[in-house]
Amino acid sequence: xxxxxxxxxxxxxxxLARLTHFAPRAGQAYASGRNTDPGPDQAGAVSKLxxxxxxxxxxxxxxxxxxxxxxxxxxxxxxxxxxxxxxxxKGWLEMRPSVWTQFQQERGYQRDSFPxxxxxxSAEAGETGIEGFDDWARELVETGYLHNHAxxxxxxxxxxxLRLPWAxxxxxxxxxxxxxxxxxxxLSWRWVAGLQTAGKTxxxxxxxxxxxxxxxxxxxxxxxTATMPADIVSPEIRPLPQATFFDAHKPxxxxxxxxxxxxxxxxxxxxxxxxxxxxxxxxxxxxxNASAFVEAATEDAVERVGKAFKCPTTVLGNLDTAALxxxxxxxxxxxxxxxxxxxxxxxxxxxxxxxxxxxxxxPLVQIRxxxxxxxxxxATKGFFPFKEHIPKILKDLGLSR
Numbered sequence: 001x002x003x004x005x006x007x008x009x010x011x012x013x014x015x016l017a018r019l020t021h022f023a024p025r026a027g028q029a030y031a032s033g034r035n036t037d038p039g040p041d042q043a044g045a046v047s048k049l050x051x052x053x054x055x056x057x058x059x060x061x062x063x064x065x066x067x068x069x070x071x072x073x074x075x076x077x078x079x080x081x082x083x084x085x086x087x088x089x090k091g092w093l094e095m096r097p098s099v100w101t102q103f104q105q106e107r108g109y110q111r112d113s114f115p116x117x118x119x120x121x122s123a124e125a126g127e128t129g130i131e132g133f134d135d136w137a138r139e140l141v142e143t144g145y146l147h148n149h150a151x152x153x154x155x156x157x158x159x160x161x162l163r164l165p166w167a168x169x170x171x172x173x174x175x176x177x178x179x180x181x182x183x184x185x186x187l188s189w190r191w192v193a194g195l196q197t198a199g200k201t202x203x204x205x206x207x208x209x210x211x212x213x214x215x216x217x218x219x220x221x222x223x224x225t226a227t228m229p230a231d232i233v234s235p236e237i238r239p240l241p242q243a244t245f246f247d248a249h250k251p252x253x254x255x256x257x258x259x260x261x262x263x264x265x266x267x268x269x270x271x272x273x274x275x276x277x278x279x280x281x282x283x284x285x286x287x288x289n290a291s292a293f294v295e296a297a298t299e300d301a302v303e304r305v306g307k308a309f310k311c312p313t314t315v316l317g318n319l320d321t322a323a324l325x326x327x328x329x330x331x332x333x334x335x336x337x338x339x340x341x342x343x344x345x346x347x348x349x350x351x352x353x354x355x356x357x358x359x360x361x362x363p364l365v366q367i368r369x370x371x372x373x374x375x376x377x378x379a380t381k382g383f384f385p386f387k388e389h390i391p392k393i394l395k396d397l398g399l400s401r
Contacts, residue, residue, distance in 0.1 A: 007143060008051045008178060010296035012262065012304060015052035019066050022047040027071040031078040036212050037147035040139050046147065047079075051293055053086060054179040056260040056339075057300070060087055061371050065399050073391060073400045080394075081387060084375070088386050089183040091376030093343045096235040100343050103186050106167040114165055123162055124172055132209055132217030133157045144178035144289030149212055155192040156204035160223035166193040175287040182344030194228035197382060201226035240376055246337060246365045248272065253333035253362070254309065255279065255316075255324070258294045259346045260339035261301045264308040266367055267337065275331035276313040278302050283318065283349070321353045328362045340368040370397070 008014075025045065033045025052058045060083055067076050067083075093099060114120065122128050126137035136154045140146050146154065151173070158169040170189040174180045187196055194201035203226040210218040246252075248268065254276040256263050267273065280298040285291050298315055306313035312331075316324070328336055336357060341347040354364045374397065378389045394400040 007145065008048075008293060010051075010057070010293045011300040012052075012057045013300075015049065015058040016062070018047070018049060018052070019058060019063060022049070023066045023070050026067045026079040027075040030076075034078060034082070035149050036214065037150045038214055039216060040143055040145075044147065048145070050086075050179040051145075053083070054181050055258050055294060055297055056262050057297055059262060059265060059369070059371065060084070061265075061397065061399070064394065068394070068400050073394065080390065084387070084390060085383065086181075086184055087371070087375045088379050088383050089181075089187045090342050090372070091240075091379030091386075093183040093187060094376055095237050095240060095379065097238065097343050099190075099235050100182060100186065102235075103167055103170065106165070107171050110165040110168050111171075114168065119162065119164060120168060123158060123164060123169075128162065130157060130161070130221070131219040132213065133219065135217065140173070140176045144176060144293075146177075151188065152192060152202055153204040153209055155189050156202050156226075157219075157222060159193050160201075160203060160226050161221070166190070166195075176289055177287075178289040178293045180286045180290045183342065194226065199228075201228055237380065243368055243373060244340075244365055246335065246367065250334050251332050252335050252337045252365075253277070253324075253328035253331050254305070254311075255336050255338040255364075256301055256305060257338060257341055257346045257350075258285065258297075259341040259344070260369075261297050263305060263339055266339045266369060267309075269308070271309070271337075273309040273311050273337075274333050275311050275327060276305050276309060277316040277324065277327060278305065278313065279316045279319060279346075281316065281318045281349070283345070285345070319349050319353060321356050324353070325357065325360050325362055333362060335365050336362050337365045337367060340366040340372065342372075 026047070030045050036044060038044050049058065049063060053060065053063065063083055064080055067079060073080065124137060126134035128134055133154060136146055136150050155166070155169055158164050159166050166189050170186055173185050173189070177185065190196040191200070192202040204222060206218050206220060206222055248271045251272050251274050254263060254267070254273045256276060256278040258279065260266065278298050278301045280295055285294060302313050302315060324336065338350070341350055350364065350366070357364045374393045375389075378386050391400065
């Protein structure tokens with residue numbers, strides 16, 4: 001039995017219900033309890049909305065709009081900022097795509113060359129003898145989820161106590177997290193390791209773990225110093241790709257990918273969509289937990305999108321370029337439109353097929369959300385300069401007063 005559909009029912013209705021339940025607690029209750037990980041079977045202060053946000057079954061705008069409908073921005077500041085960390089990571093990586101490329105190269109290199117494969121296997125199996133760490137390794141594999149604080153502790157112990165390559169730890173998370181995300185996962189591991197912010201590492205301590213697990217764990221023998229990488233190269237910043245405009249009246253084939261499973265809030269009802277394909281391609285995902293969630297979410301998206309745009313809607317088992325062209329032509333489409341896919345495996349796949357589609361006369365047009373258009377340009381430095389823009393942007397979007 002797969003635990004993912006039970007823990008995270010993969011429908012927009014379920015996501016909205018979870019949001020409605022959480023929103024009243026997004027103020028002081030969240031701020032005071034957000035760092036505590038009470039255990040996988042215990043109610044905590046966090047929302048556990050990350051899988052739904054990851055695949056945009058609900059959007060950041062949905063979540064923050066609901067939150068600020070019940071709380072003032074100062075009262076819910078911690079939660080609003082937590083949601084916007086995800087937005088910030090996306091924008092930061094979008095302007096530094098070489099970091100994603102370098103991670104993939106480093107992961108491949110370490111897989112082939114790291115001399116202690118047994119240590120990696122022991123860490124992934126939760127057989128290191130380190131209290132807490134072993135429990136989180138098993139919890140991750142079994143449930144597809146870890147509390148954010150536990151993710152930080154785990155990464156710190158992996159890197160500084162066990163002295164294992166950070167890229168293989170990030171890969172372990174990607175292969176098991178239901179909310180596996182190229183930006184949030186890669187950049188969070190880099191931050192712990194001291195690669196993301198110059199002069200800053202994250203060192204887990206027994207005291208901090210004991211305090212914020214309510215005494216469940218107090219591991220001994222953790223590293224007391226965090227050795228930073230010798231050479232930290234600042235990645236080159238590229239401008240954000242220009243926003244793409246499309247003719248909403250030109251007949252289109254809508255491609256829905258796991259990067260954005262709520263296209264109804266991207267394209268208006270007036271968009272001339274003749275047919276839709278919802279991609280459920282295991283090559284664009286990392287592991288069984290993410291795949292199980294997306295498989296169920298795909299079925300939900302097919303039903304919703306078909307009703308919203310009143311057009312035939314099918315599931316695409318993979319990103320077969322010839323089949324995509326054939327479906328678009330059969331629908332009389334002159335373009336293939338899709339919500340913008342940020343840096344990650346879906347974006348990599350779309351980049352590969354875009355020239356082929358253009359050559360066949362059905363160009364691929366990616367449309368970025370207004371949310372990303374407003375926030376991403378401010379992810380040029382650290383999060384603290386980024387967060388200074390939050391109040392004004394939220395006000396401009398009509399979400400706060």
